[in-house]
Amino acid sequence: MGQAQIGVYGLGTMGSALALNMAEHGFDVAVTNRETDWIAVFVKEAGDLAVRLHPHEALSEFVGSLKTPRVILFMIPSGAPIDAMLAEITPLLSPGDTVIDGGNADFHDTRRRAAQLAGLGLHFVGLGVSGGEAGARHGPSMMLGGSDHSWQQLRPILTAIAADYEGVPCVAHLGPDGAGHFVKTVHNGIEYADMQVIAEIYSLLRNGAAMAPAEIAALFAEWDRGPLKSYLVEITAQLLTYTDPDTGHPMVDVIKDAAGQKGTGRWTVIEALRLGQSASMIEAAVGARGWSSEKDTRQAAETILGGAVGAFDGSTQALAEAFLAARILCYAQGFRVLAAASEDFGWSLDFAAIARIWRAGCIIRSALLDDIATAYQGDLPQGELILAPGFARTLAGCLPALRQVVCAAVHGGHPVPALSAGLAWYDTMRLGHGSANIIQAQRDIFGRHGFERLGQSGTYHGPWWG
Ligand SMILES: NC(=O)C1=CN([C@@H]2O[C@H](COP(=O)(O)OP(=O)(O)OC[C@H]3O[C@@H](n4cnc5c(N)ncnc54)[C@H](OP(=O)(O)O)[C@@H]3O)[C@@H](O)[C@H]2O)C=CC1
Numbered sequence: 026m027g028q029a030q031i032g033v034y035g036l037g038t039m040g041s042a043l044a045l046n047m048a049e050h051g052f053d054v055a056v057t058n059r060e061t062d063w064i065a066v067f068v069k070e071a072g073d074l075a076v077r078l079h080p081h082e083a084l085s086e087f088v089g090s091l092k093t094p095r096v097i098l099f100m101i102p103s104g105a106p107i108d109a110m111l112a113e114i115t116p117l118l119s120p121g122d123t124v125i126d127g128g129n130a131d132f133h134d135t136r137r138r139a140a141q142l143a144g145l146g147l148h149f150v151g152l153g154v155s156g157g158e159a160g161a162r163h164g165p166s167m168m169l170g171g172s173d174h175s176w177q178q179l180r181p182i183l184t185a186i187a188a189d190y191e192g193v194p195c196v197a198h199l200g201p202d203g204a205g206h207f208v209k210t211v212h213n214g215i216e217y218a219d220m221q222v223i224a225e226i227y228s229l230l231r232n233g234a235a236m237a238p239a240e241i242a243a244l245f246a247e248w249d250r251g252p253l254k255s256y257l258v259e260i261t262a263q264l265l266t267y268t269d270p271d272t273g274h275p276m277v278d279v280i281k282d283a284a285g286q287k288g289t290g291r292w293t294v295i296e297a298l299r300l301g302q303s304a305s306m307i308e309a310a311v312g313a314r315g316w317s318s319e320k321d322t323r324q325a326a327e328t329i330l331g332g333a334v335g336a337f338d339g340s341t342q343a344l345a346e347a348f349l350a351a352r353i354l355c356y357a358q359g360f361r362v363l364a365a366a367s368e369d370f371g372w373s374l375d376f377a378a379i380a381r382i383w384r385a386g387c388i389i390r391s392a393l394l395d396d397i398a399t400a401y402q403g404d405l406p407q408g409e410l411i412l413a414p415g416f417a418r419t420l421a422g423c424l425p426a427l428r429q430v431v432c433a434a435v436h437g438g439h440p441v442p443a444l445s446a447g448l449a450w451y452d453t454m455r456l457g458h459g460s461a462n463i464i465q466a467q468r469d470i471f472g473r474h475g476f477e478r479l480g481q482s483g484t485y486h487g488p489w490w491g
Pocket residue numbers: 034035036037038039040058059060061063100101102103105106110127128129130154155156157158
């Protein structure tokens with residue numbers, strides 16, 4: 026009879042940190058890894074926590090060491106590796122056991138896997154985990170999609186290891202099958218947009234206002250003490266203080282300006298479009314990462330198109346206000362995608378709960394999330410965050426600055442795709458009467474698609490065809 030309360034397969038960055046976190050909270054954890062040489066090293070390096078870690082090389086022994094019904098967490102790349110491991114492990118499991126994918130998975134795959142395992146009497150959980158290595162080790166934010174049975178099995182462990190926000194653990198059961206992975210995907214989409222906004226503001230300060238990294242670091246550190254307080258602002262302030270030991274230059278200057286991406290930002294945009302939404306700031310951030318990776322093309326273009334940029338003479342106060350407006354807008358776009366998916370998949374997502382579990386532990390944790398949780402607990406006009414009285418007021422106060430910053434950036438030739446996408450969305454939403462009447466007329470002329478008339482029901486055609 027097995028004794029371990031949970032098994033962790035995959036002792037990479039995240040899996041090893043989560044296993045140590047569980048052990049530290051008094052849970053007995055069976056551990057294993059594809060590369061088996063690493064298992065003993067990991068346990069040895071765990072020091073005092075090793076007593077709670079039970080290493081196994083063979084999968085059958087790992088499974089056999091677990092209390093039943095079993096709970097097994099995979100922290101490996103999602104996609105083909107998860108499917109291959111499910112094929113290997115499911116014959117060793119019994120009805121009632123739960124398998125968790127804690128990686129960043131495409132929620133469509135999670136839904137498929139949940140259905141596949143349900144056919145075997147097994148439970149499959151898609152668990153979004155955020156916080157990087159430090160979060161996983163000391164308290165991540167976790168978004169769970171799966172059955173009530175699995176949630177009851179996992180709840181004691183997950184609430185113990187989760188980040189804590191004023192006594193509230195940052196973990197929640199958000200819905201069935203793919204709901205947790207979907208929410209994590211959108212979390213990452215917001216992460217992309219917020220990071221892009223920070224990069225754009227940095228660039229305006231550095232290339233437009235000729236500020237040194239150390240000065241910008243001080244400014245970000247100051248912002249981190251006010252309404253812009255967030256993990257991403259904090260680490261940006263820190264990273265700008267480092268010097269490259271090889272060259273003596275600011276570290277940020279020797280890092281190639283080509284951003285990587287593993288897929289979650291792109292998935293957010295694809296799902297948003299599929300759901301009839303446009304998370305334009307997230308789209309801008311994904312696009313900007315793509316363009317950034319075309320370094321050779323950009324270098325060639327600079328010699329042909331001219332790469333000079335003008336001075337940016339906006340104040341740092343205007344930048345702070347523009348940043349706050351942009352942050353509200355990008356979170357609001359992310360929540361709109363969640364709302365659309367919740368409706369489409371019948372998940373009944375609890376948006377206040379999502380905001381609450383993002384307040385600590387995760388990469389997008391920020392001062393704003395408590396206000397978002399509060400807004401979702403009250404009456405939200407049209408269900409729109411930007412219409413919540415507090416946010417509408419803040420946006421109205423900060424919008425002149427966002428407009429001024431975007432204008433100054435455009436005037437000086439500084440690319441600000443996320444800031445300008447946010448502004449365009451705000452300006453679109455605040456107009457009760459837009460310009461789509463022209464599009465409707467065009468569609469009717471070339472395709473007889475018909476249009477609605479203001480104040481009348483039914484479909485009409487114009488007098489175009491004589
Ligand atoms: N790093 C981060 O900040 C975050 C990562 N994630 C997600 O967590 C998961 C793990 O990421 P991370 O810990 O960073 O990755 P690492 O690269 O540090 O570790 C990967 C782990 O997966 C194992 N592995 C790789 N390929 C296979 C395979 N084909 N079959 C079985 N095991 C395999 C590796 O085993 P071996 O040692 O044998 O190579 C290793 O244990 C990913 O899905 C990632 O998207 C989620 C949130 C944050």
